């Protein structure tokens with residue numbers, strides 16, 4: 001990665017685990033949601049795309065991380081990751097291998113070289129399709145790594161509502177801690193906010209104690225204003241997290257979309273006092289891009305949103321590049337990606 005032009009302060013030494021993993025944070029109160037406030041939606045200002053694009057460029061070009069701090073930030077990025085496999089050819093074997101990788105995300109020589117000692121660096125969760133929840137629960141027992149299931153007819157969300165609710169209940173019954181749901185994008189195009197609100201509310205009820213992440217499918221939503229409004233309705237309906245993409249849309253997580261969603265989170269927190277998490281997902285595959293997202297979070301929402309209870313990357317291949325960058329940090333050389341086996 002390039003040498004930064006301007007540094008921001010280090011978040012953590014190599015030895016510091018995120019506080020939410022280490023148990024050093026008060027549990028944040030869960031968002032109970034609120035009544036749908038259509039007046040608030042109407043009051044939301046137009047979203048200025050070019051201003052957001054300029055801001056995204058400023059964040060990534062002018063705010064960067066000192067080379068010496070990059071390894072610590074990359075370790076943090078691992079701990080903020082929902083390590084994901086969402087492929088049509090997924091199998092229980094593949095999920096078991098992914099879980100093995102989640103338990104030991106870094107090679108022993110990297111752990112030793114970074115001086116991590118006994119410090120455990122692990123992803124926050126493994127994210128799978130519903131049929132593999134039970135496999136992941138067994139494979140990750142006792143690790144503290146959460147199991148996230150994509151439910152509600154991922155990635156389109158077009159099955160009948162009761163079918164989607166039943167899928168959530170089945171994933172929770174199998175042991176999922178977190179449920180990533182998709183919204184039917186047509187509800188947004190038609191400005192059918194009451195229906196969207198009612199559906200997300202039902203999803204939240206079906207989740208019970210499992211945390212609800214609402215995927216907007218932002219690449220499908222046509223305008224940033226739609227992204228803003230869908231974010232607000234999802235939070236009003238009780239989302240614990242809002243998430244950008246499924247990874248299956250032609251446009252995945254982008255920084256301007258991230259700015260819109262984090263600003264919606266800020267507005268919601270200012271009005272209600274509840275902190276909502278953010279999960280960019282889809283196409284985040286390089287260590288450099290993960291650092292861009294961490295800078296965005298720190299600048300827009302502050303350090304508290306750099307803990308796994310309020311921020312996640314949804315990513316299937318990011319860990320491989322982070323390992324390569326950590327190896328480069330230690331040795332000055334890059335190894336082939338196949339040396340960092342995933343699933």
Ligand SMILES: O=C[C@H](O)COP(=O)(O)O
Nearest residue numbers: 246247282283314315316
């Ligand atoms: O929710 C997570 C995404 O599906 C992962 O997308 P990705 O395979 O592009 O990293």
